[in-house]
Amino acid sequence: xxKLSTAICCALCLTAAPSFSQxxxxxxxxxxxxxxxxxxxxxxxxxxxxLTIAQQVARSCKTLSVNPVEAQKASATVMERLAAxxxxxxxxxxxxxxxxxxxxEMQQAFLAKHSLVEGIGExxxxxxxxxxxxxxxxxxxxxxxxxx
Numbered sequence: 409x410x411k412l413s414t415a416i417c418c419a420l421c422l423t424a425a426p427s428f429s430q431x432x433x434x435x436x437x438x439x440x441x442x443x444x445x446x447x448x449x450x451x452x453x454x455x456x457x458x459l460t461i462a463q464q465v466a467r468s469c470k471t472l473s474v475n476p477v478e479a480q481k482a483s484a485t486v487m488e489r490l491a492a493x494x495x496x497x498x499x500x501x502x503x504x505x506x507x508x509x510x511x512x513e514m515q516q517a518f519l520a521k522h523s524l525v526e527g528i529g530e531x532x533x534x535x536x537x538x539x540x541x542x543x544x545x546x547x548x549x550x551x552x553x554x555x556x
Contacts, residue, residue, distance in 0.1 A: 444503075445503060445504060445505045446503055446504060446505065447504070447505050447507075448504040448505060448506075448507035448510070449489070449490070449493060451486060451489055452486055452489075452490065452500070452504075452507070453507045453510050453511055453514070454514070454546060455482050455483075455485075455486050455546070456511065457511050457514045457515060457518075458482075458545070458546040458547040458549075458550060459474075459479055459482065459483075459550055460515075461515065461518055461547045462474050462479075462537075462540075462547050462548075462550035462551050465533055465534075465536065465537040465540075465547075465551060466537070466551065468530060468533040469530055469533045469534040469537055470530070470534075470554075471534060471553060471554060471555070472534060472537045472538070472551050472552070472553060472554065473551070473552055473553075473554045474550055474551065474552075475549075475550055475551065475552040478549055478550050479550055482546075482549075482550070518536075518547070521536075522535070522536035522539065524536060537551050
């Protein structure tokens with residue numbers, strides 16, 4: 409079985425890594441403004457999940473790879489949208505409600521859609537990736553064919 413949940417958690421953890429202030433005095437902490445948490449935007453969660461699934465498919469299928477140009481474009485677009493929506497792009501996670509539940513639901517939907525269950529082979533994973541590419545899904549847009 410593809411270990412997508414671990415990868416999604418890692419992607420979300422990397423995105424949500426805390427930043428530490430150099431100021432440690434109690435006055436600095438008291439003066440620090442605690443941002444009000446907002447739901448993570450759908451475009452943010454959807455892009456993280458789609459990119460993470462594409463990475464896991466590419467790791468499990470020798471003839472598919474992540475398209476780095478498309479992945480970079482998607483990341484840049486998400487950061488621009490976060491900025492436009494008023495998120496601190498250096499640490500947007502500090503202003504978001506944890507989207508892990510939504511991400512897990514999306515991952516499970518992908519697995520169910522392609523009948524990817526324990527013990528599947530590489531052919532099944534490749535078929536799922538190619539189906540996403542043919543469908544023109546966000547996940548499929550991050551995949552490219554390569555020589556295995």
